[in-house]
Amino acid sequence: MRRVRPAAVLMVAVPLLLALVGPWLVPAEQARTAPFLPDGLLGTDFVGRDTWYQVLDGGRSVVLVALAATALAYAVGVPWGVTAATARLRIVDEVLMRPLDLLLAVPSLLLLIVLATVAGPGVAVLVGIVALIAFPDVARIARAAALEIGGRPALEAMRMQGESWWRTSVVYMGRSMARPLAADAGVRLTSSLYLVASASFLGVGVPPDAADWAVMVDRNRTGLFLQPWAVVVPAVLIIALSVGLNLLFDRALRKEPR
Amino acid sequence: MSLSRYALRRLLFGAVQVLAVVTAVFLMVHALPGDAAVALAGDDPDPDRVEVIRRALGLDRPVLERFGEWLWGLARLDFGASVVSGRPVADTLVAALGPTVVLAVLTLVLLVPLAVAAGVAGALREGGPLDRALTSVTVGLHSIPEFALAIVLVAVFGVGLGWLPPTAVGVDVLAEPAVLVLPLVVLLARPLCSISRLVRAGMLDALASDYVRHARRLGVPPGRVRFAHALPNALAPAVQQVARTTDWLLGGVIVVEAVFVIPGLGTVLVDAVAARDLPVVQGLAVVFAVTTIAVNLLADLVAFRLAPRAAA
Amino acid sequence: MTVVRVEGLRAEARGRPLVDGVDLAVEAGRVLAVVGESGSGKTTTGMAVLGEAAPGVTVTGTVTVTGRVGFVPQHPAAALNPVRRLRKVFRELGPPEAVAAALRRARVDPDLLDRYPHQLSGGQQQRVVLAQVLVGDPAVIVADEPTTGQDAITRAEVVAELAEVVNQGVALILLTHDLDVVRALADDVLVLRAGRVVEAGPADDVLTVPRDPYTRALIDAQPRLTTPDAADSAPPLLRVAGLTARHRAAHVLHGVDLAVGAGECLAVVGRSGSGKTTLGRCLAGLHETYDGDVLLDGQPLPRSLRKRDRVAVARVQYVFQDARASFDPHRTVVEQVARTGVRLRGMTAAAARESALERLAEVGVDAAKAERAPSGLSGGELQRCALVRALLAQPDVLVCDEITSGLDTLTQAGLLDLLAGLTCAVVLISHDMGVVARLADRVAVLHAGRLVEHGPAHAVLAAPTHPVTTGLLGHTTIEEASK
Amino acid sequence: GCGSGPTGAATTPKAGGRLRAAFAGGGAKEVLDPHLANLFVEAARSKALFDKLADLGPDVAAQPRLAERWEPNADLTRWRITLRQAVFHDGRPVRAADVLSSYARILDPARGFRAKSSLSVIDLANSRAVDDRTVEFALTRPFVEFPNVLAAFGAYIVPEGAEDFSRPVGSGPFAFVSFEPGKSVLLKRNPDYWEGAAHLDELQFVIANEESARVNALLGGQVDYAHDLTPTTARAHASGDRMTVVRSPNSAVQAFAMKLDRAPFDNRDLREAMFLLADRPQLVESTLAGAGQVGNDLYGKGYQYYADDIPQRVRDLDKAKHLIRKAGAEGMTIRLNTSTAAAGMVEAATIFADQAKGSGLTIEVVTGNKDTYWADILKDGVMSSFRSGAMPIETHIAQRLLSTSGTNVTKWARPGFDALYEKAVSTADATARAAVYGDMQRMLHAEGGYLMWGFADWIVGTATTVGGVSTAPANTLDWARFDKVWLG
Numbered sequence A: 001m002r003r004v005r006p007a008a009v010l011m012v013a014v015p016l017l018l019a020l021v022g023p024w025l026v027p028a029e030q031a032r033t034a035p036f037l038p039d040g041l042l043g044t045d046f047v048g049r050d051t052w053y054q055v056l057d058g059g060r061s062v063v064l065v066a067l068a069a070t071a072l073a074y075a076v077g078v079p080w081g082v083t084a085a086t087a088r089l090r091i092v093d094e095v096l097m098r099p100l101d102l103l104l105a106v107p108s109l110l111l112l113i114v115l116a117t118v119a120g121p122g123v124a125v126l127v128g129i130v131a132l133i134a135f136p137d138v139a140r141i142a143r144a145a146a147l148e149i150g151g152r153p154a155l156e157a158m159r160m161q162g163e164s165w166w167r168t169s170v171v172y173m174g175r176s177m178a179r180p181l182a183a184d185a186g187v188r189l190t191s192s193l194y195l196v197a198s199a200s201f202l203g204v205g206v207p208p209d210a211a212d213w214a215v216m217v218d219r220n221r222t223g224l225f226l227q228p229w230a231v232v233v234p235a236v237l238i239i240a241l242s243v244g245l246n247l248l249f250d251r252a253l254r255k256e257p258r
Numbered sequence B: 001m002s003l004s005r006y007a008l009r010r011l012l013f014g015a016v017q018v019l020a021v022v023t024a025v026f027l028m029v030h031a032l033p034g035d036a037a038v039a040l041a042g043d044d045p046d047p048d049r050v051e052v053i054r055r056a057l058g059l060d061r062p063v064l065e066r067f068g069e070w071l072w073g074l075a076r077l078d079f080g081a082s083v084v085s086g087r088p089v090a091d092t093l094v095a096a097l098g099p100t101v102v103l104a105v106l107t108l109v110l111l112v113p114l115a116v117a118a119g120v121a122g123a124l125r126e127g128g129p130l131d132r133a134l135t136s137v138t139v140g141l142h143s144i145p146e147f148a149l150a151i152v153l154v155a156v157f158g159v160g161l162g163w164l165p166p167t168a169v170g171v172d173v174l175a176e177p178a179v180l181v182l183p184l185v186v187l188l189a190r191p192l193c194s195i196s197r198l199v200r201a202g203m204l205d206a207l208a209s210d211y212v213r214h215a216r217r218l219g220v221p222p223g224r225v226r227f228a229h230a231l232p233n234a235l236a237p238a239v240q241q242v243a244r245t246t247d248w249l250l251g252g253v254i255v256v257e258a259v260f261v262i263p264g265l266g267t268v269l270v271d272a273v274a275a276r277d278l279p280v281v282q283g284l285a286v287v288f289a290v291t292t293i294a295v296n297l298l299a300d301l302v303a304f305r306l307a308p309r310a311a312a
Numbered sequence C: 001m002t003v004v005r006v007e008g009l010r011a012e013a014r015g016r017p018l019v020d021g022v023d024l025a026v027e028a029g030r031v032l033a034v035v036g037e038s039g040s041g042k043t044t045t046g047m048a049v050l051g052e053a054a055p056g057v058t059v060t061g062t063v064t065v066t067g068r069v070g071f072v073p074q075h076p077a078a079a080l081n082p083v084r085r086l087r088k089v090f091r092e093l094g095p096p097e098a099v100a101a102a103l104r105r106a107r108v109d110p111d112l113l114d115r116y117p118h119q120l121s122g123g124q125q126q127r128v129v130l131a132q133v134l135v136g137d138p139a140v141i142v143a144d145e146p147t148t149g150q151d152a153i154t155r156a157e158v159v160a161e162l163a164e165v166v167n168q169g170v171a172l173i174l175l176t177h178d179l180d181v182v183r184a185l186a187d188d189v190l191v192l193r194a195g196r197v198v199e200a201g202p203a204d205d206v207l208t209v210p211r212d213p214y215t216r217a218l219i220d221a222q223p224r225l226t227t228p229d230a231a232d233s234a235p236p237l238l239r240v241a242g243l244t245a246r247h248r249a250a251h252v253l254h255g256v257d258l259a260v261g262a263g264e265c266l267a268v269v270g271r272s273g274s275g276k277t278t279l280g281r282c283l284a285g286l287h288e289t290y291d292g293d294v295l296l297d298g299q300p301l302p303r304s305l306r307k308r309d310r311v312a313v314a315r316v317q318y319v320f321q322d323a324r325a326s327f328d329p330h331r332t333v334v335e336q337v338a339r340t341g342v343r344l345r346g347m348t349a350a351a352a353r354e355s356a357l358e359r360l361a362e363v364g365v366d367a368a369k370a371e372r373a374p375s376g377l378s379g380g381e382l383q384r385c386a387l388v389r390a391l392l393a394q395p396d397v398l399v400c401d402e403i404t405s406g407l408d409t410l411t412q413a414g415l416l417d418l419l420a421g422l423t424c425a426v427v428l429i430s431h432d433m434g435v436v437a438r439l440a441d442r443v444a445v446l447h448a449g450r451l452v453e454h455g456p457a458h459a460v461l462a463a464p465t466h467p468v469t470t471g472l473l474g475h476t477t478i479e480e481a482s483k
Numbered sequence D: 001g002c003g004s005g006p007t008g009a010a011t012t013p014k015a016g017g018r019l020r021a022a023f024a025g026g027g028a029k030e031v032l033d034p035h036l037a038n039l040f041v042e043a044a045r046s047k048a049l050f051d052k053l054a055d056l057g058p059d060v061a062a063q064p065r066l067a068e069r070w071e072p073n074a075d076l077t078r079w080r081i082t083l084r085q086a087v088f089h090d091g092r093p094v095r096a097a098d099v100l101s102s103y104a105r106i107l108d109p110a111r112g113f114r115a116k117s118s119l120s121v122i123d124l125a126n127s128r129a130v131d132d133r134t135v136e137f138a139l140t141r142p143f144v145e146f147p148n149v150l151a152a153f154g155a156y157i158v159p160e161g162a163e164d165f166s167r168p169v170g171s172g173p174f175a176f177v178s179f180e181p182g183k184s185v186l187l188k189r190n191p192d193y194w195e196g197a198a199h200l201d202e203l204q205f206v207i208a209n210e211e212s213a214r215v216n217a218l219l220g221g222q223v224d225y226a227h228d229l230t231p232t233t234a235r236a237h238a239s240g241d242r243m244t245v246v247r248s249p250n251s252a253v254q255a256f257a258m259k260l261d262r263a264p265f266d267n268r269d270l271r272e273a274m275f276l277l278a279d280r281p282q283l284v285e286s287t288l289a290g291a292g293q294v295g296n297d298l299y300g301k302g303y304q305y306y307a308d309d310i311p312q313r314v315r316d317l318d319k320a321k322h323l324i325r326k327a328g329a330e331g332m333t334i335r336l337n338t339s340t341a342a343a344g345m346v347e348a349a350t351i352f353a354d355q356a357k358g359s360g361l362t363i364e365v366v367t368g369n370k371d372t373y374w375a376d377i378l379k380d381g382v383m384s385s386f387r388s389g390a391m392p393i394e395t396h397i398a399q400r401l402l403s404t405s406g407t408n409v410t411k412w413a414r415p416g417f418d419a420l421y422e423k424a425v426s427t428a429d430a431t432a433r434a435a436v437y438g439d440m441q442r443m444l445h446a447e448g449g450y451l452m453w454g455f456a457d458w459i460v461g462t463a464t465t466v467g468g469v470s471t472a473p474a475n476t477l478d479w480a481r482f483d484k485v486w487l488g
Ligand SMILES: Nc1ncnc2c1ncn2[C@@H]1O[C@H](COP(=O)(O)OP(=O)(O)OP(=O)(O)O)[C@@H](O)[C@H]1O
Pocket: C013, C018, C036, C037, C038, C039, C040, C041, C042, C043, C044, C045, C054, C055, C056, C057
């Protein structure tokens, strides 16, 4: 009954499109001038590059890191949680889940700072760290969902039919877990975006002059009073993306009546 | 299992957890390139000088020996001394805990009622304009990187309009509470969303439940139905999130501390890691682990009260 | 004095009539039972008396009530706020004297008020809800399926409470398909079918000499508690020896010894929570934490389904109480039913489907229905599909866990016929002695996890030796309680 | 506005008031021991509390402070120093014994004080206190630049036997009041300062690590002095009336350091190619936002002995290409190590990598760990970002360019160059000495390892009421010199 609002679609589509297509539109050779001049469509940035080209170029890493990190967190966390939930031996459950409590007790920013320092900067490292920070939560949610599903008569009925592990634990469980996990994914993506942005503020994980929306917001803020677009445009794109994604996930989940 | 036995078991497990966290943090920081001597030498890293500093700081002794000594000290509640400044770690931690706790407590004091009010208001008018506005605003606030929100607020209210102090530089946060207004707003932005949405969902479930319908039929006044019958049930799922938020607030809100110059645990953490000051980092790890465990225990006890059935 | 009068009640949802032209009247101190199969409009009618309607349903007609209406919902556990102590709720409902009076009337021990709802037994919960309703001093109480899913002893208690309240001059509208309860309580009966009144009148008339064929079918379909004939006992096929089962640390079965012969029907009865389901699940390999043995043909069966080979899985099958929950909502029914043939009988997908459709048709689920997702079938239909799903494995032992409770008598009768025609051994878990009497060759009575009685059905039902068995047989108890 | 000489709305000094100065800090590791000073805030605090015998003037040459005058003997191996009449904050006079014990403390072989390498020319065993106000230093070799040693970073005079600096006592213009590590230090005027009491009643150092926080605090009136601002901030607020921007030119040299002891930069042609590749004006424009000057691969522009007669290098891509081919480095990828240890280094490295495009070789920017960066680049890699504050050219050479230097990043080790240095520091005649320094700089310019592309201005913001803030290069005497500052 509820229609997807065009505003939400627009909020997601514009940043996504910019992120995916943008890098193709950037010329190979770019002139460099002084910082924060009003030249070009959106002026120049803190090292005299054209802000518009930086906007075009800088979405891919933000979006990719957030998406890849979230995907990685799920790729590891879901099997982890499901294994813990379906383990016949209680000890397996404990061995899998207790270390996660430990991981949760270490502040995520300490993890971020230390791991990024040890591993050095780089997109892959950042993805790994953000995924590492997100995955204990994912594993817990997956475990809770799997426990609930594992106790359902439908699954037991399938086992009474002699169904294979693949059909029960992967196909059926996978489909049944889709909903609780999707409910979580919207917020998880926002959190990944937020962590990526915080990492750039702390100067870890990404080079300080990378073409990256989050880095742009941070590094161009000294010029907020001279040339606000270099901060405002990437910030608005990040916000639009997360708000839009959350609105869309909300709608999708609300479709089924309670 | 009785509540006290449950709490005791959790505490015992907590002690093991603290030990594990400290060891993990020790290994992590030890894996960082360089040591305190290199960090202290800074831009004058004459190898001979670095070696002398290393010896002066006692860093030439086996690392396990130093860690063991530190652990032995911890057993007697002695956090040791900073290798860099020589000051007791406990002093540093106590000094930094002050602002962190003040910020965390004030944030929570504001956050919980606000989030509950927003969640309840949204649930009572589900799908209405108020609900939609609340959703958009809270999700929007949730997705703004904190430092971006902070710079905008400081630029507008601190510098532009001059209504509020833009930073807490050199002020005692307790003596001049106005400096806390902007940091609090920034700290509230993210958890407000996560908690209010949980409350809203819980409230919707509760309002549609049999017991609320039953209470209405029994003639319980609408206000009491909403707030005495539905609300407590709606709060249970939010408690865990409040716990995570508290943990986050106590774990050092580095960005807010940096932007507003509030020398709390986060600042100490960043500085100590940069200085490779192992005793200080380990002391912090103890504080973080203990607060995490305490907060989660507290949350479970509250949840136990809010959802007696699930806990039984 | 007439306290409720309903005239020309009509309820519709999106143009479809749910209830059409219902008239009724109830006097103080009298009981009107509204009966009918599932979906016939009982709840809709009861809600109309309360002045309520489900979302999307419009109600027309006149409802006149003198005094207040109280409503006793079907599941008392769900109607009690889990996080609030009872005393606080009662304090909101009225002055202390009124509460004390209501507690007395509903026979609730005031000491219970310091507890949380989950700390009460099912019967206590029901009485607390009744007390809450009585605080408002209602002229009429609408009770929706107050006995569904309860064992005979609890059922008798509920009937006794309601009877007491009626004796105090309150009118009662009873929405139910439990004809025993109707017999025990009702002064008048209103029979609904697809939203229309097919018959109405004094209970004795309607129940003994039904005029409408539908009513007659409803009544005839109810299994009667008769004493079965003695039968020869077959050599044991399935044996349970010294079974002690645990849920985590809690022991819920203690040293149970049982045997079922080939083709025999063993009924396992007992109060709620006595361990019936746990026993059934141990047999089926769904519950692993137990000591003792489950032997099939003298060979121990592996505890876990995972360790049972396909032949062993096929030989012992289990049918779940909640049929709807035992189906995957995303796939069609026939698709799911046919998997048994593929996995356990080694058929091709096409052949399995073929035989599934055939067997489904035999139990009255035609191909059109079988091609739907589970949400498109009624509870009774799904229960039959679940049975077929198990039977396609051609089991030697079939465990059925309360597969008829919650169904109206007509639907229930269909299922019982199906079970009666089976040739395999059946372990029938139930608390309905009528069902047991109709099907069982042997009866085992569980109480608090112990086997308190075990023997041929005729012997156990005719001469129960344990008080629990007597209570469960409780026909007399209901009659006594109401009169 | 900006300009040279003292600035501020109030041009006539005024006494009284508390000045709050915001600096970046080092958190809990900060100490008040002046010999341990490392950070700018520690240097500024030490300067307020303590004195050195000499300090660096605006031309980065040593000028007397606690030492009233110095006289070397003929072969420049013994220096007699006469102390000024000065007192410590506790009323005790500053005596020759204090000087000797301070230097002995710095030279303690078991402690790694920063000034130790500078002071190591002193033969302490043979030095002596002639009387209470005269010290005679024996040196291990002839050394005409001994005043530079007296002005060395951190070579402060503390009372004899001082070890506990939790309540430091010095002879400086301000006396200690209170200290909260990582947060603030409060000082009060020393009315008995030998150079005349400061204008300010009180001086408070507060810590704000973020530049934006320092600026905001200044704009919000929470501090009166914000140290180390970015050129962008300066540009944004230069024309406004909310703050005064003070620039100190030639404060920090910006460079890339090539290692001469290993391939590929053991090849002189390739080094020259790099010199020619750099587009210095663009580097200054983009990374320093124009707040600086172009460098000529030589340290110390504007300082005493700077060889400004050497022609300025400009970008010459063709010649660079040719040299790269000649060096056989075509198609080579060179890793340029950098980090965020100092502002702008990574950006400069990226821009330089851009400028090298089309030259035949590729420069790959590698961002390293900021906390250990300086130690890392001393050992590893072939090319790295480099930055340094002000010090006399002689000190720069002694610390970084001799085969015996402890922090020789470029691994420049030439016996001939070492000999020239020995000659310079043992030449009493200033003109002759300047000529030797000129020869050394010509060598470095031609084939050294430092590509010094620019000199950054040091930028400080003050409230418009603040007067007397000097534009001398950072680390010199007049930088952060709060006894000359007043609040209008
Ligand atoms: N909100 C609704 N919208 C549309 N149809 C409804 C709604 N609620 C109930 N119905 C339909 O109204 C009819 C009567 O429902 P009702 O709940 O009154 O039956 P019932 O006799 O109480 O059945 P049961 O024994 O299963 O409780 C059913 O066909 C049902 O599907």
